[in-house]
Amino acid sequence: MAAYKRVLLKLSGEALMGDDAFGINRKTIERMVSEIKEISDMGVEIAIVIGGGNIFRGMTGGAAGMDRATADYMGMMATIMNALALQDAMKQAGMDARVQSALRIDQVVEPYIRPRALRQLEEGKIVIFAAGTGNPFFTTDTAAALRGVEIGAEVVLKATKVDGVYTADPKKDPTATRYSTVSFDEAISKDLKVMDATAFALCRDQNMPIRVFSIVKEGALKRIIEGSDEGTLVQCKPI
Template identity: 55%
Template sequence: MPDTAPSETAFKRVLLKISGEALMGDQGYGLHPPTVERIAKEVKSVHDLGVEICMVIGGGNIFRGLQGSAQGMERTTADYMGMLATVMNALAVQSALEKTGVYCRVITAIRMDEVAEPYIRRRAVRHLEKKRVCIFAAGTGNPYFTTDTAATLRANEMACEAIFKGTKVDGVYDKDPVKHEDAKRFETVTYDEVLAKHLGVMDASAIALARDNNLPIIVFSLDEPGGFRAILDGTGTYTKVHS
């Protein structure tokens, strides 16, 4: 049974965007099963509130297209390899979520029917209405678009009320808080400030798409236990990017 009624949460439907690197824990590469399980439990804690959840996961722990391009690989091929890496990560998170008792679907922008569902918007919306977590994989299905842009696109298509960007720090800072002790965290920041100050929340295309559709972005620490749920409860530490 959910711990509280859906009406008591700050949001009813959200998209959680995490990087592939978030799944590798202290390793330098690949998947770290205990970390994947911890993230699945964080998602379950919010799902138990009755919140409808979409997810987009990057592939940087397995393959990064830009790095492949820089090493001489043709960019389009490198990006498709990166998309396949996101599918692998999505399947890993699906498995971890189902172990917690949360039903979910991996939905890909590139058809691979034996592995996951193809992306059909109305079907995905129906999954959310049935309280299944939808994990969108393979980006937009096109090269030259990042998973940040894919996350913003899917969040708009699914009528999500916000994008939750899980990072290693608890918000957006004026400079790198890991390197600078005097770094200051913003409570709120506008889309235009993110772009003008190069704050690195998401890539410029994703920020512009969010701005044009007035979709807020909540930046928080995925490493803080209970941080995702705390924000949905109306507490927690985060930065809100909005107009």
């Protein structure tokens, strides 16, 4: 039985690279889609916000010295490319996925319209939110927090390559331990950097819990939906 009815899954663009230096690794995206399909088949309504770092990483040399707003708009378009790739992989897996973009590209994707997104979720479709918030200077973490609140998600699932939030960087400190749960206030006081400050403040103010987990760890997403102690839960009051 699913512990959540509606979730917002935040996927980093880097998670789509697999072992590649940049771009999209097809096997990686197909594996992610199969795990998302598992929880969709359990009746969970799923919205996804996806980053664009994997695409933009291949352009970093050309972006050096560029105006920040221009670079951010380029990053938003990279998220649209990722969203289309994810939608295509989902359709090939027999899933009904829709892309809604905060930037208007009507020939390619639907514009973001909240009532439409809610209707599509209720119909069992996967809704992929692209182009962040549509504004420069805001990250896709902030977009995930914002869209999560707007659609009434029960939790923001932040998929990373690390299986939770640690007391220190586990790659540098072998004694680092994983938090099972942590409060927003403790995460701030210890500078745990769960999300960027704007996204984190929005989740805290709206009492939106965040679950940080590893998308690389097979079956982790399903275990979270089933209520297992996977990753790190960040919430207003620790359990």
